[in-house]
Amino acid sequence: MKLATYRDGSRDGQLVVVSRDLATAHYASGIATRMQSVLDDWNFLAPQLEELSQSLNHGRARHAFAFEPEKCMAPLPRAYQWADGSAYINHVELVRKARNAEVPESFYTDPLMYQGGSDDFLGPREPIVCPDVTFGIDFESEVAVITGDLPVGCTPDAALEGIRLVMLANDVSLRNLIPAELAKGFGFLQSKPATAFSPVAVTLDELGSAWMHGRLNLNLESTWNGKRVGLTDAGPEMTFHFGQLIAHICKTRNVRAGSIVGSGTVSNKDWSRGYSCIAEKRAIETIEGGAPKTPFMRFGDTIRIEMKDAAGASIFGAIEQKVARG
């Protein structure tokens, strides 16, 4: 099934079930009003939502209406956890190579992850508001999962069983704030403003055989100012699958229902596939020509992030954001 959260003026919005073709939707209010409630009580509520989803897909839902992604908040408008990996090691290799730094050997066995802010996510059509364009505004096209409860010490395989929903993310980054912030040693804070998510989050069965052992084997499209700049394969080159990323957090603590875990920028060794963040394009330019040429985003720029299935249908709907001064 596919789930979304409609804006209704409240902090958590209204849960809706969306049809597979993203054409119609139906309020889930007879079952649950908020996405977090469903995650808190998944085994009881998910089957009921599944039933509504079936009716909707078969055109039998009584009060269906046209689905409008413009009305969406993030599927989970605020979350108790947002931890983002950097699971495509090719991205790390490129960025480091551009600044003549080595990738430590441990990075191939120990996932790189950061704890992000999760109190104020953006809906798929909300602007990226930034006070200062010199902060170096960049998009990062990613895949993300929402989990159920997973206990401390959980293995990667067991963690896979706890994945409830999959969606897309734009992990907006302020590149020019990153070097000084990371030099302080405590990770990201100011350099990661609000993250945006796709209109819908979907259960694994919606992904069919494209979902395989914690990796999503489909292409992620990034379109910047109307030009497709990336068509990167999210599958085989994901060095650490989602179960490994979740288990990494579980080493010393529980992961509770509604935690969101991101893949990091999807990145491929084949440069002809393009890029899922500008920083990577700039790294390639630096490696090839000694200096970056492509500037970061400007006020008024647009970014569209989408993933299509084998038949060319959009799975999650598109993230479409504009950069705004604010």
Add this chain to the structure above:
Amino acid sequence: MKLATYRDGSRDGQLVVVSRDLATAHYASGIATRMQSVLDDWNFLAPQLEELSQSLNHGRARHAFAFEPEKCMAPLPRAYQWADGSAYINHVELVRKARNAEVPESFYTDPLMYQGGSDDFLGPREPIVCPDVTFGIDFESEVAVITGDLPVGCTPDAALEGIRLVMLANDVSLRNLIPAELAKGFGFLQSKPATAFSPVAVTLDELGSAWMHGRLNLNLESTWNGKRVGLTDAGPEMTFHFGQLIAHICKTRNVRAGSIVGSGTVSNKDWSRGYSCIAEKRAIETIEGGAPKTPFMRFGDTIRIEMKDAAGASIFGAIEQKVARG
């Protein structure tokens, strides 16, 4: 007023109002059942809770019962944000001096903060469960605040107006995991297991003149295995006050209601006041004798963290935790 959350088997527990002397409590269920609901709608709900608090303090609340801190979850059992500062620069100076590192000049003007996990907090009497004692289990006695909504670009003074509640925190750290994790560059993840909070969170008026411009001018007691090891003054040596810490987050994003912001380990230049975390004691030993002597916590160890007012009464109740293998 003083608020707490009683364990009831649910994820968010039951909100209770606690009397000033921590002797009695009353369910707030006629007003709100969960702490986050109160933070989401503070201006409407807080006055009603205040009224109940007055009745309780005057012995006029009908269904009051004896307050038992053992029944408490964290005041906010899970939160949409937990960002912890390192606001007592003396702590940073000591730790760096012990490893012959300099404190960068910017650390005196730009707060050091990290984004922590907030999906699974510990109540004040819940054990610190750790799979391996060689991780280097340490307590960190801190002051923390819970905020309302604050907009991006908010000033430190305006941020002070958004502080709703104050409580104590034990920001448990796994010291021996920290060096390798921070060397990866993305901050803490595995080295910060679940944080514990005091039985009650209190509004600023409960602190009287001890709360002054974002600092809490009272002593924080840390008692390790029954021995008081720290009686540190949380006030004057807090280099960055809570408004500055919150405004630091607000530079590039909104801070939403229910965000928890911590002070970091309370630390004083006068070593005779003791310590609020073992790492600091070990730093002092290293500076004085070339090597640390005090080991980190062992399974079965206890830690008690408490703060008393000028009259000697406990303000927040005590955090009392035992270290357990798990």
